[in-house]
Amino acid sequence: MIICWPAPSGRLTGNLCSRPNLLINLKNVWALVPAMKYFDFDRPVDRQNTASLKWEKYKGQDILPLWVADMDFRSPPAIMETLHRKVQHGVFGYGAVSVELVEVICQVLFTKYRWRVDPQWLVWLPGLVSGLNIACRAVGKEHEGVMAMIPVYPPFLTAPKNSNRRLVAVPLAASPHRWEIDFELLAGSVTPDTKLLLLCNPHNPVGRVFSRQEIVELVSFCDRHDIVICSDEIHCDLILDTDKEHVVTATVSPEAAKRTITLMAPSKTFNIPGLGCSFAVISSTSLRNKFLRAMAGIVPEVNILGLSAAEAAYRGGWEWLADLLDYLRENRTLVEREIGSMEGLAMHHVEATYLAWIDAREIDKVSPGLFFETHGVGLSEGTDFGLSGFVRLNFGCQRALLREALERMKKAVSGG
Ligand SMILES: Cc1ncc(COP(=O)(O)O)c(C=O)c1O
Numbered sequence: 383m384i385i386c387w388p389a390p391s392g393r394l395t396g397n398l399c400s401r402p403n404l405l406i407n408l409k410n411v412w413a414l415v416p417a418m419k420y421f422d423f424d425r426p427v428d429r430q431n432t433a434s435l436k437w438e439k440y441k442g443q444d445i446l447p448l449w450v451a452d453m454d455f456r457s458p459p460a461i462m463e464t465l466h467r468k469v470q471h472g473v474f475g476y477g478a479v480s481v482e483l484v485e486v487i488c489q490v491l492f493t494k495y496r497w498r499v500d501p502q503w504l505v506w507l508p509g510l511v512s513g514l515n516i517a518c519r520a521v522g523k524e525h526e527g528v529m530a531m532i533p534v535y536p537p538f539l540t541a542p543k544n545s546n547r548r549l550v551a552v553p554l555a556a557s558p559h560r561w562e563i564d565f566e567l568l569a570g571s572v573t574p575d576t577k578l579l580l581l582c583n584p585h586n587p588v589g590r591v592f593s594r595q596e597i598v599e600l601v602s603f604c605d606r607h608d609i610v611i612c613s614d615e616i617h618c619d620l621i622l623d624t625d626k627e628h629v630v631t632a633t634v635s636p637e638a639a640k641r642t643i644t645l646m647a648p649s650k651t652f653n654i655p656g657l658g659c660s661f662a663v664i665s666s667t668s669l670r671n672k673f674l675r676a677m678a679g680i681v682p683e684v685n686i687l688g689l690s691a692a693e694a695a696y697r698g699g700w701e702w703l704a705d706l707l708d709y710l711r712e713n714r715t716l717v718e719r720e721i722g723s724m725e726g727l728a729m730h731h732v733e734a735t736y737l738a739w740i741d742a743r744e745i746d747k748v749s750p751g752l753f754f755e756t757h758g759v760g761l762s763e764g765t766d767f768g769l770s771g772f773v774r775l776n777f778g779c780q781r782a783l784l785r786e787a788l789e790r791m792k793k794a795v796s797g798g
Pocket of ligand 1 (some may be wrong): 586
């Protein structure tokens with residue numbers, strides 16, 4: 383099996399590469415041509431009238447949609463070629479997870495995260511949100527506690543209730559430089575019947591990449607209180623800070639492995655969330671069996687296009703991803719600079735994801751989301767994430783659109 387691998391710098395250094403003119407060690411050459419790009423993320427893509435959730439919301443209105451977390455970019459060529467072949471074939475029967483897909487995922491998890499995954503640990507899911515809800519049903523009993531740190535991706539707040547569990551919401555702490563886990567507050571909030579912690583890392587919406595030290599401390603907290611961790615790591619391949627690394631919760635210790643359900647997917651990384659292919663990794667047989675029991679008969683199989691796209695992405699999407707990350711880093715710089723200069727708005731540095739969590743409390747609006755919407759920018763409302771006065775901005779879009787949106791926001795806050 384051959385997969386291309388970008389170096390930590392995001393550039394190819396090895397010779398296991400499908401690009402024919404790069405079959406030599408190119409480390410030094412890349413250093414000389416850092417600006418060279420293969421994928422043009424500035425190229426406009428018209429998503430109107432394409433049944434896109436993101437773009438349908440404001441159909442016919444002059445509102446730029448920077449809300450739900452999908453990006454306005456075409457996916458890697460490797461995915462498109464595979465899907466073209468599938469469509470040409472023309473038979474869309476039930477899908478089966480191929481040995482090759484499992485093989486490439488295990489290889490990627492080992493190469494990127496030093497995580498040796500036994501194929502038997504994988505449980506396939508048509509979406510990560512299903513995984514969060516299944517975890518709530520699989521662990522503990524009705525009315526028991528499920529912890530989540532807020533603000534957080536909205537399904538973390540609704541999944542416990544969907545399973546008749548009690549949400550134990552613990553605010554993250556905003557230090558001057560970053561959002562942090564408030565371990566004192568966690569310890570003060572935990573109850574004897576808290577059985578599950580829903581962790582989001584990298585974190586949506588605050589953009590943190592939790593450090594190994596933070597993860598180790600969190601695992602030891604869960605160990606002390608015998609809490610299972612459901613670790614949503616869907617954004618793990620979207621690390622923007624080059625001095626940060628994603629630490630898979632389950633890898634920090636044998637105790638962590640034993641009590642963790644890891645949720646992952648190629649969907650955010652390669653911009654294929656609509657294709658519905660994701661997976662859980664659960665090394666504990668008893669925990670995995672509980673998870674499988676909770677989903678039995680109600681969670682459909684992953685569809686054939688999603689499975690094909692996932693394999694194509696994990697095999698051939700890495701060069702595209704390296705260029706994407708460079709593009710997102712520049713978008714992030716733009717957002718941080720512009721938001722930082724706007725009266726009444728503030729934000730912390732975004733370490734990962736393509737989402738900016740913006741503090742709009744000073745502009746003193748009951749609904750800052752609605753306020754910006756009336757000024758032509760569609761953002762996600764903070765209350766949905768458990769914290770009012772904030773908005774979330776998705777900068778996974780062409781820079782020209784982002785500039786226009788930021789311009790509109792600047793006008794809005796300056797009363798223009
Ligand atoms: C942290 C997190 N988990 C899960 C999801 C959604 O996953 P899926 O579409 O696979 O259900 C998102 C989408 O934004 C997310 O940010």
